[in-house]
Amino acid sequence: MYSRFYNPVKLKNCTRQLGYFWNIQKRNMCEDGKANTRVLFCGPHFPASHNYTKEYLHNYPLIQVDDLPFDSIPDLIGNYDICVVKSMRLSSDLIARATRMKLIMQYGVGLEGVDITAATNHGIKVARIPGKVTGNAASCAEMAIYIMLGLLRKQNEMQCSVRLKKLGDPVGDTLFGKTVFILGYGNIGIELAKRLRPFGVKILATKRNWASNDPKATLENGTHDDSVDEKGSHEDIYEFAKKSDIVVCCLIMNSQTVGTVNENFISSMRKGGLLVNIARGGLLDYKAVYEGLESGHLGGVGMDVAWTEPFDPNDPILKFPNVLLTPHVAGVTESSYRSMAKVVGDVALQLHSGKPLTGIEYAN
């Protein structure tokens, strides 16, 4: 109907878009015409999250997103409004230098590396990305199942068999028919229980408060979460350890939970029981785990997280063929990283335009 070069509908849309873009630019402009909201990603292994956030904000040149080498952070942290960390130590010294900072956020959940008191004293808010929908809980839950299956099927031994050209060895086991104890029924725990149901397992779980109005207990479709067969509080963890074949640690790490999986806990577990840690290394007592493996009381241990990271390749615990390790990647997936990049991007946009910040959970 119209020529290739003159289409009034397209022209109108294009003009509207240009106007929108121009208005945003005007709104964002600071006097020197430079970026006026600056986001710093700091911590190891950050390229993907930084790049995805940059991509998400590519229409907003006045929001600057940087990924600095670790050494330069102390000198430059003072230039940034938002600092995004991933399981990294953000000490009071660094925080004291962050004179322009308004928000520190974890690219995920665990905030134990951030000195929250120091941040509060400097008037800086600290937040995490809630795992359930926008965060990494689904990725972690899938990884927990992957590790459980890897332990049950004896992944390391299978690999040896292949190298030795052996067939039909080792004899693994099924998840079907097992009792799984989810130690710490938070966002990851909930996602894990939902996914475990179809395997035909009995699920036990503990959390401090099972109040029915807990928003975490409501599933996305609005129905109440009923994935758990037996619910207990933190005081019941030894009792539940006794009853289970597999324990999956999904606790938050803090001064009260550090070392929860200690000698008492491990000796409460059934002989041959499997232990999976998807949360933080410090939740497990190293000596107790080592001795549990050495004595054969523990049938296998799967850990996505370690006592010190990265995992020391010379750690004697590696001698056990029934130790299955992954390099802190439970929450690291294309989907969770894209989704969390969007949360960071939206928060940066909200801060930039003076709106209340949404989509994050504050810790102070």
Ligand SMILES: NC(=O)C1=CN([C@@H]2O[C@H](COP(=O)(O)OP(=O)(O)OC[C@H]3O[C@@H](n4cnc5c(N)ncnc54)[C@H](OP(=O)(O)O)[C@@H]3O)[C@@H](O)[C@H]2O)C=CC1
């Ligand atoms: N490996 C990886 O890549 C990842 C690891 N993680 C780790 O997993 C942890 C859990 O994540 P997520 O499920 O999203 O977090 P949530 O905050 O949703 O759940 C934390 C759980 O810990 C429990 N808890 C907190 N404080 C205590 C306490 N003092 N005593 C006993 N229980 C306590 C909570 O109990 P209650 O329900 O009663 O509040 C809850 O069950 C994170 O803190 C993080 O360290 C997270 C993401 C990725």
Ligand SMILES: O=C(O)C(=O)CO
């Ligand atoms: O979200 C967390 O706590 C993580 O460990 C991210 O990998």
